[in-house]
Amino acid sequence: MLFRRLQVFSSKSSTCALQKLISACYSSAVDPKELEKIRNIGISAHIDSGKTTLTERILFYTGRIDEMHEVRGKDGVGAVMDSMELERQRGITIQSAATYTTWKNHNINIIDTPGHVDFTVEVERALRVLDGAVLVLCAVGGVQSQTMTVNRQMKRYDVPCLAFINKLDRLGANPNRVLGQLRSKLNHNAAFIQLPIGLENNTKGIIDLVEQKALYFEGDFGENIREDEIPADMRVEAEERHMELFEHLSNADEQIGEMFLEERLPTKAEFHAGIRRACLERTFTPVLVGTALKNRGVQPLLDCVLKYLPHPGEVKNYALQLNSEGNEERILMHGARDGSRMFVGLAFKLEAGRFGQLTYVRVYQGHLKKGETIYNSRTGKKVRVSRLVQLHSNNMEDVSEVFAGDICALFGIDCASGDTFTTDPKSSISMESMYVPDPVISMSIKPKHSKDLDSFSKAVNRFTKEDPTYTVLWDSENKETIASGMGELHLEIYAQRMEREYGCEVVMGKPKVAFKETITSPVEFDYLHKKQSGGSGQFGRVIGVLEPLPVEENTKNVFQDETMGTNIPKQFVPAIEKGFKQMCNKGHLTGHKISGVRFRLLDGANHMVDSNEISFIMAAVGAMKQAYEDGSWIILEPIMSVEITAPEEFQGAVMSHLNKRSGIITGTDANEGWFSLYAEVPLNNMFGYSSELRSSTQGKGEFSMEYSRYAPASETVMEALVAQFQELDEAEPAKKKGRR
DSSP: OOOHHHHTTTTTHHHHHHHHHHHHHHHOOOTTGGGGEEEEEEEESSTSSHHHHHHHHHHHTTTTOOSSTTTOTTTTOTTOOSSSHHHHHHHHSSSEEEEOOOOOTTEEEEOOOOSSSSGGGHHHHHHHHHHHEEEEETTTTOHHHHHHHHHHHHHHOOOOEEEEEEETSSSSHHHHHHHHHHHTTSSSOEEEEEEEEEGGGGOOOOEETTTTTTEEESSTTSOEEEEOOOOGGGGHHEEEEEHHHHHHHHTTTTHHHHHHTTTTOHHHHHHHHHHHHHHTTTTTTEEOOBTTTTTTTHHHHHHHHHHHSSSGGGGGEEEEOOOOOOEEEEEEEEOOOSSSSSSSEEEEEEEEETTTTEEEEEEEESSSTTTOOOEEEETEEEEOOOOOOEEEETEEEEEEEEEEEEEEESOOOOOTTTTTEEOOOOOOOOOOOOOOOOOOOEEEESSSSSGGGGHHHHHHHHHHHHHHEEEEEEEETTTEEEEEEESSHHHHHHHHHHHHOOOEEEEEOOOOOOOEEESSSSSEEEEEEEEEESSEEEEEEEEEEEOOOOGGGGTTEEEEOOTTSSOGGGGHHHHHHEEEEEEEHHHHHEEEEEEEOOEEEEEEOOHHHOOOOOHHHHHHHHHHHHHHHHHEEEEEEEEEEEEEEEEEEGGHHHHHHHHHHHEEEEEEEEEEEEEEEEEEEEEEGGGHHHHHHHHHHTTTEEEEEEEEEEEEEHHHHHHHHHHHHHHHHHHHHHHHHHHH
16 A cells, blocks of 8 residues: 555654645546546435544545544534534534545545435435445444435435444444344345454454455554454454355355355455445445544445445436437436537536535536536526536535546536436436425424515525425415425524524424314305495395305315396406405404305395495405304314334334324335334324424334315314414404504
8 A cells, every 4th residue: 555655654744745645646547538447425324323434534545635633523623524614513414515536546426425314305316326325334323213214215226335334442332233233124135244353442453354364554543554364363253254244145146156055165356246246236235344433444445335336337327318209218328438428417416605506417428528518408598517626525626527427516507406417409318306305394484683584585595496305485374484394403404504604593483284264054145235425325235155165175265156137237246256255365263264165146136326346345245244153164274194104113102193193094004124104184283293203213213294185173173273363353452452
C-alpha cells in the first residue's frame, strides 16, 4: 500500500500532505472510459449504526479529505457528509449526501443516506440510482426497524449488498448474534468472510477467512495494515467459519456447489469469484466486521466493494418507451462510456443550492458534455447544460463531461424529481420511476408573524419540490394550511429549517377533521318569503323535499328542478339553487358543511311585481332552515383505509390499539414473519398513531393510510362536536359585546 511506503508522514500537517499525494496518485490513474472501474454504492442502516462515520473514514483513507471529524461536531467541525447545520447539531443525517472518491484505480460514487424512517424517501431515491449498497449493522443493536425497511427497499430495486457489522468496540458487541438476526429476521443467506480479533476494548484486528490471514491496523489513524498469521487461539474457529462460508456459498452458487459435492475446497480465486457471482444475484450476503470509529476494517471493506459489488455494466437498467402502436415497452440501457448511444439521465433529487436549483442526475446511457442541449421527456422543454459538477457533500467540482454510470449535478434545470433527460428531442424514453411512500401524518402550520408570509411561501415551494413526501395544502373547509409528512420528526425538521434558512418562525398544531352534516330521512318544506317595506317588496315561495343521497354519493349535494308550469319562472330557479348551496356551507349542528343531500324543488309561487332574484334566494334559505328544524340530522366523519405492516409477534398489540381507536379490521396477510393488517379507522382517531405504533412494535411497525369514504360518526363524537359548537356560539356574542 502507498501508506506503507510513506510512513515518514506522522504529524498532522504531513498527514494532510500524504492524503493529497494519495488523492493525486489515484485520480490520475483512473481511465474515465473503463466501465469496470466504476462503483456506485450507498451506505444504508438504522439510526446511529455509524453510516456517516464509516463514510468519513472511507473519504480519509482514499485521500478525499485531510482530517476525520466526529459526526456530532463536538470538535466544532462535524462530519463532511453532514453539511447542514441541523445535522451537525442533532448528530443525524437528514438529507442524503453524494460524493465521489478513488480507491485502487477505481472511481467510487458514494451516497450516505439517513437512518430515520421519517426521511425514508432519501433512501428510496438513493437505492433507485445505485448499483450496490453497504448495509451497516450495529454490533450491539443488530437488525433494527430501519434495517428491515432498508432491506425491503434494497429488495424492491434488486440492489446487491455487503453487510458490515460496525461498532465492535462497543460494550456488549456480539457479531455472532447479528449474523443470526441477518439470517432469521432478514432471510439473508449470509456468512462471515471476516472474523474479529477481540471485541469491545480488546479490538485488535480482523481475520480474512478467504485469504486465511490476520490484518492489524497500525499507525495514528489505522492507515498501516500489517498482515500476519491467524492467532493460534483462533485457528479452530477460523477453520470452522471458513467451512461455514463454503457451505453457505455452495447453496447460492452452482460452481461452488459442485465443488462442495465433490468435497474439493475452492482456491482463493475461486472463492472470490463465487462470492461475487452470488452477491450480484442477491443469493448470498458477505458479512464483514470492523469499527469505523476506531479505524479498523474500513480498507478491507473498500477492497470488498471493488471485488464483490457490480459495476454499472453488470446491472440491467430499463427505460420505458412508446412503440409505434402507442404502447409502452421496456428497453435495456447500454452502459458503454462513449458517445455511441443517446444520452439518457434520471433526475433523482432536487436541492436548492447557493447558485439556484441543483439537480442530481444519474447517467444511464451515453455521455453528456458541458454546453450540450438536453430535453425533458415529460415536458418536452429543452435546456442548455451550462455547468456540470460532481459533488463532494456540499462542495462542487466542475467537470467537462460525464459518462454512463456517473452521478453528477446540473444547474438551472426546471424539472421534477423522477424526470428523464435525453439529447434527442423526439425521444419518448422515460426511466422507471422510484417508489414514493404516502405521507402518514398531518399537522396545521402557519407563520407566527404575518409579515413572514412571503418567506413562508418561498420555503414551502422549495421544500415540497425537493421532497415528494412533504406536502403542504390549503384546507378551504377549515381555513388552515396542512403540512403532511412521514413522521413528527420530519415535520419538525422542516419547521426548524423554515426558521433557520428563511427567518420564518412557524406555529404547528393538530389539524381539524373535515366533518360533514347530512339528513337521515326525507323532510318536506313549504316556505314563503314575504317582505314589504314601502315600494317594491320581496315575494318568493318554494315547495319541495330535502332527502338523503345514497351512501356512495354522500360527499356531494344535488339540486333538482321538478317544477311544472309557471308558478316559479325559470329565470328564478338558479337563484333558488344559489340559496340552497349557500346554506350547505355551514350546518346548524356543528357548523361543518352539509353534504349528501338532494334538494327537490316541486312547486312554489311568485308575485308579478315583488318577485325577484333575492326573494327566491331568501326563500331557499328559509326552506333549508325549516328542514333543519323538522328533519333528523347526523354528522359524517372521514374514514381512512389503513394498512399496517409489522413483525408477527406484535399482531395482538396492534389489533388491540386499533380496536381502541374504533377501527374495523377488514383483512390480514402474513409473509416471512411479518403480517399486514388492513382496517378502516376514523381519521379523527388516527392522530398520534404513528408514535403509538412505533412504541408498541419496538420501532418496527409501519403504516400508510388513504381516504376511503364518509360514514356516520359515533354518538360520543356527535355529542362532543355539538357541545363544542354551542360553546363557541355562546361565546361569540360576548366577544362582539366586548369589542363594542
